[in-house]
Amino acid sequence: MNNARSVIVVGGGVVGLCTAYYLAREGFAVTVVERSAEGADSCAHGSAGYVSPSHVVPLSAPGMVKQGLKWMLSSRSPFYIKPRLDPTLWRWAWLFAQSCTPEHTRRAAPLLRDLCVAARALFGELAAQTGNAFELRREGLLNLCQTEEMLEHETHGLARLANELGVEARTIDAREAGALEPGIKMKVVGAVYFPGDAHLSPRKFVPVMAARAREAGVAFRWETTVRGWATAGGRVTGVATSTGLLTADEYVIATGSWAGDTVTGLRLRVPMQAGKGYSLTLARPRWQLTKSLILTERRVAVTPMGETLRFGGTMEISGHDGRVRPERVEQIVAGARAFFPEMTAEDFAGVKPWFGYRPVSPDGLPYIGRFGRYANLTAACGHAMLGLTMAPITGVLVADVLAGRAPRVDLAMLRPDRFA
Numbered sequence: 001m002n003n004a005r006s007v008i009v010v011g012g013g014v015v016g017l018c019t020a021y022y023l024a025r026e027g028f029a030v031t032v033v034e035r036s037a038e039g040a041d042s043c044a045h046g047s048a049g050y051v052s053p054s055h056v057v058p059l060s061a062p063g064m065v066k067q068g069l070k071w072m073l074s075s076r077s078p079f080y081i082k083p084r085l086d087p088t089l090w091r092w093a094w095l096f097a098q099s100c101t102p103e104h105t106r107r108a109a110p111l112l113r114d115l116c117v118a119a120r121a122l123f124g125e126l127a128a129q130t131g132n133a134f135e136l137r138r139e140g141l142l143n144l145c146q147t148e149e150m151l152e153h154e155t156h157g158l159a160r161l162a163n164e165l166g167v168e169a170r171t172i173d174a175r176e177a178g179a180l181e182p183g184i185k186m187k188v189v190g191a192v193y194f195p196g197d198a199h200l201s202p203r204k205f206v207p208v209m210a211a212r213a214r215e216a217g218v219a220f221r222w223e224t225t226v227r228g229w230a231t232a233g234g235r236v237t238g239v240a241t242s243t244g245l246l247t248a249d250e251y252v253i254a255t256g257s258w259a260g261d262t263v264t265g266l267r268l269r270v271p272m273q274a275g276k277g278y279s280l281t282l283a284r285p286r287w288q289l290t291k292s293l294i295l296t297e298r299r300v301a302v303t304p305m306g307e308t309l310r311f312g313g314t315m316e317i318s319g320h321d322g323r324v325r326p327e328r329v330e331q332i333v334a335g336a337r338a339f340f341p342e343m344t345a346e347d348f349a350g351v352k353p354w355f356g357y358r359p360v361s362p363d364g365l366p367y368i369g370r371f372g373r374y375a376n377l378t379a380a381c382g383h384a385m386l387g388l389t390m391a392p393i394t395g396v397l398v399a400d401v402l403a404g405r406a407p408r409v410d411l412a413m414l415r416p417d418r419f420a
Helices: 014-026 064-071 087-099 102-130 148-164 174-180 202-215 256-262 326-339 384-403
Strands: 006-010 029-033 079-081 141-145 170-173 190-194 219-221 226-232 235-241 244-246 250-253 273-282 292-295 300-305 308-317 354-360 367-370 377-381
Touching: 006 014, 014 029, 014 202, 014 250, 014 377, 014 384, 087 273, 102 202, 102 384, 141 148, 141 174, 148 170, 148 190, 170 174, 174 190, 202 384, 256 273, 256 354, 256 377, 273 326, 273 384, 292 326, 300 326, 308 326, 308 354, 354 384, 367 384, 377 384
Parallel strands: 006 029, 006 250, 029 219, 079 308, 141 292, 250 377
Antiparallel strands: 141 190, 170 190, 226 235, 235 244, 273 308, 273 354, 292 300, 300 308, 367 377
């Protein structure tokens, strides 16, 4: 029986909350340790809110090294790496370059599909259980394209791969795209439509999962910082925190982009970079959408959330730098206006930019599973842009591992020691 076993989940973001919830449902006695206050902002809050089986290509895709070298020269580019004297950054960059191969994409794409499709089903279950309190909408996603070259690239690249993997993708022309979103004038030549995608409101999902976890018996230690670890005999025996030493039978690392720092002192390497993303949420947009969109050439995501409309994007590898770069926010606004000619700068006037740190592994895949060095330490981090999408399935997989079952998705490629 598992109900006598205790677990400490370090990290109370969306992945940590989902992991705690599914572990508690399994019968474990779970405590979440989170350095922020209850209800504080997290990486998921300002995200695009996608539930995306269409995202089958890892960030470390073929061609990203060449493209990334070009983008590094401009802080306005969609993927910007701020040069700095940091050995962990350069090791990450080297590992990232090693992963940008067709072979890696071929192996990673089916796994990403399995994770995202399983997550979509779990979101459906959670929506049914909560009266859809987090506004899950199964309306699909449109990858909008402004040039024939980009539409052809998306059709023969992403769409072809998705269809081969059983994720429906249809190339449509500008008229068909307009018919799917008749409320807005779009400057596009066509789109790739993924009818199986969905979206939700992250600012509603996070508190829903916190409440669900608490109802399942999860205890929370908010405003509690990890300061070190105690180990003996190949096991973790305790975690030193700002409120004292905490002990459990099992420990889970779910601290997102801070995971590498969290395991300092455990002689572990978890290559990770904080990929800063920005978003702007219009409280009273002049029109409403039904579907989530990607403005492909500009790498901008657009999501309707209740009565609001969110524009988000960019990937900035600059460490945990709390500075808002105006030029990156301006690129989101410029992208929106380029695709939607009726929009003006006034639509975004007074909107406060949000940013969060995506946890980016070198190969674009999360770290899920046990560490080899410690028999009772498990990773649940590194989801990059798919943290919200994969949060429920990550929780289920961690519950499988700690319960001693074969995980329902093969975790071989997700081993946290793969770059050790």
